Amino acid sequence: MNKKEANTQSETSDKPEVNKEAGATQENSNTAEAQESENSKAESAKNSNESASTPKEDFKSLYLRSVADLENFRKRVAKDKQEIIKMANGSLIESLLPVIDTMKLGLQAADNHPEAADIKKGFEMVLEQLNRALQDNGLVELSPEGSLFDPNLHESIAYQASETVPEDHVIQTVRSGYTLNDRLIRAANVIVSSGKETS
Secondary structure: OHHHHHHHHHHHHHHHHHHHHHHHHHHHHHHHHHHHHHHHHHHHHHHHHHHHHHHHHHHHHHHHHHHHHHHHHHHHHHHHHHHHHHHOOHHHHHHHHHHHHHHHHHHHHHOOOHHHHHHHHHHHHHHHHHHHHHHHOOEEEEOOOOOEOOOOOEEEEEEEOOOOOOOOEEEEEEEOEEEEOOEEEEOEEEEEEOOOOOO
């Protein structure tokens, strides 16, 4: 009987040790799971922080691009406005060019009539005032006698041999050309030298 009691006692004393080992392994697995869940939470929080900062940076770069585009647009509009202001009187000035040509022809014709000297002087003053007013608005007269022929500014109406003017240079301006604010509005009609006459 004592033997049996001792056996049962030893069995009962062995059982709790097994349970303790199982409990320890279970506790270890619970700790590992808890640590994994904490790590996954930390990673998800980190990812959420990254995803939260990315749109913020996107909005910032979008804002900076929009500000730069707006500034470029303002500069472009200001430049276009200046161009429009410069060329606003273009059609009016172009319509006055034939008037200037006619006045010049009239003054040349008056040279043959000495009795019209006083009238000629008055018309010269009017023409000078008109030219000054047009120059203040950006009009520049092209009268290229003696200069090299430039097809961008001059229109050749004839070639003529010349002993004094070199080849491809302008001998005479038949009709003056004009630029308005550095833009050609009428080419000068010129006679161009073909060089010395060969016999």
